Amino acid sequence: MAIEGTPQVPFGEPDGIADVAVQRPWRMRAVLSRTGEAAERFLTASSFDRGPWITVAFAAGIGAWFLLDNRWQCSVAMGAAVLAALAAIAVWRGRDDRAALRLAVTVLSVAFALGMATVWSKSELVGAAAIERPTVVSLDARILDREEQPAVERVRLTLAARDAEAGRPIKVRVNVPLEKDVGGLEEGARVRLKARLMPPSAPILPGAYDFARAAWFKGLAATGSLVGEIELVEQVGNRNSPIAQAQRFLSKHVRSRLDGAPGTIAAAFASGDRGGISAVDEDAMRDAGLTHLLSISGLHVSAVIAAAYFLASKLFALWPWFALRVRLPLVAAAVGAGAGIAYTLLTGAEVPTVRSCIGAMLVLGALALGREPLSMRMVAVAAAAVLFAWPEALVGPSFQMSFAAVIAIIALHNSEPIRAFLAPREESRARWLARRTVMLFVTGLVIEIALTPVVLFHFHRAGLYGAFANVVAIPLVTFVSMPLIAIALLLDMVGAGAPFWWLVGVSLDLLLDLAHFTASQPGAVKLVPHMGLGIIALFVAGGLWLALWRGKARLWGLIPAALAALILAVSPVPDILVTRDGGNLGLVDERGNLFVLRGAPGTYARTNIVELAGSEIEPRNIRDYAGADCSADFCTLRLKTSDREWIVLVALNKQRVDERQLAAACELSDVVVADRWLPRSCMPRWLKLDRRYLERNGGVAIYLEDEQVRTVASSQGDHGWWQPVQD
Structure with missing residues (x-):
């Protein structure tokens, strides 16, 4: 008689086989149950905050769309995310002990799918196929945008x-x-011109700007x-954008009041015109870690809003009737x-x-309601709003650097040690100032650490002394230069701004001197070879976990960050780069x-x-290489790795050569x-990089030790902007 609740073993089957066949599903179910229970406990104990992670999942969906190669892969990824959400609802429906896990899986999966759908829709709506080939054409066009770039003596028109x-x-x-710029070339005007056009260029090398x-x-x-010349066919009259007019007027006015480099920096602060x-x-600002001061972002918007908030609160407080009623x-x-x-x-x-304006609006709303103004949820809402409108911004350095800096600042200032360090106490003014100075330096250092992976990924170089330079530069710009610019502009209305423009010039000269001094120091700039997507993904995952999670579990974020740093440190430098x-x-x-x-x-x-090779030594001509044997038409290069010698044949010009001699030289070469x-008779032992290959695959990075070839095409997929030449 069988005991109730025990599995029955069929007659004639070995006991071991029956035990495995019957017990395995139970064991798997038990493992899954224990895993779900552990995940539920972990989420509950960590006070899982869904808000920021929803935005992270939304951004992950956008990033996945850029990484996946074709429509089928994107469709499968979106379908898998939706199925995961439905499975979580079906499996854990009605189970209160899995409420947090069910909600997390469902919401994050839907956010992932929504992010992918958002960027896919944006690409289909706005993406424009490039012209097929470089050409010279006559255009009858309307001006959509005018961008003045006096630093390079030109005007850029979008038509x-x-x-x-x-x-x-x-x-x-x-x-x-500039010498061919004529009056009336403003938004909305109709023009005729002849232009030499070419398709927008793909990256020149793997890892270069796309x-x-x-x-x-x-x-x-x-x-x-x-x-030739440009003909103005129809003027716009007064129909052009008043904002564009105001921006150009303000930029010209500032440059007219302040000459030289300080005038161009002041114009950037006042109107956003960096041309x-x-x-x-x-270059000096970039190498000194101060480029963020030139891009109108959080620092500048916050300074303007803070000044307006402070002045409004103080001025209205002087009106008792108003202050008592509002x-x-x-x-x-x-x-x-x-x-x-x-x-x-x-x-x-x-x-x-x-992004900064949205974040500032949320901070102002929190202040008006008496809530905590600096929170990760505020950053998450701002990021979600930007990504919903401009999902392509996710893969650009501007978005990544902006949000990395803001997240680092908020995570730092919301941590318990920093709250205790900044807590009010009885102390002298000198000690108070010393604590604030130390905090400013620590904040700058944390921002540099947060930004370094992003900067290295996009620009392959990073300023090492940025934290020190920012300790001086940020207060200088925030509390001196920008207020002086505002005062000077106001006093210009009555013709009394000249003394303040002189002070603006002095402050900005100091800023530029600081940038040039910092950038000129030995070891101020560190160049690294191209960082792979896997490395930057580890850095981002570790950084987000450190910033967004709570409790001791946040320290787990150090593991992927440390792993990424280790992989980056041992990453090989490409032996050969071909444009x-x-x-x-x-x-x-x-x-x-x-x-x-x-x-x-x-x-x-x-x-x-130079940047993608990570070389900090001035490059020399290929003929100076010790293993080079060059003629008028070709160079034969001998490179040694740990186990063999490689022979690389490089064409120096496009002169015709005897095909049989070329075929013989190719046969003796590896690359x-x-x-x-090159003719088909040119058959090297390993790789032939001629115009035919490069038009299909783009620039190339070769790692001889691993016999690995990385091309631009390998990271492009079937997206609309990649148009290789087909055979």
């Missing part, structure tokens, strides 16, 4: 035109030299330059909000500015010295080769590189 070959409306961007992707989401089908800042000053924090918050929105619109409403047109090449020897095929210092191709089509 609505028609593709003569395809017969479709297109948006193109044309650079017009302008084609950025142009896709801006709707640009081509970029180029003016050929007048020289490349030398831009809540002054509410009125001051409304004034600050108006000032912040006006400043955001005036400075161009770029993504960092909009997308084959026109330039970089070679790194066993000592880390870089040799380039051609290109003067500062050219786009050479700069990218052949040329900026032209």
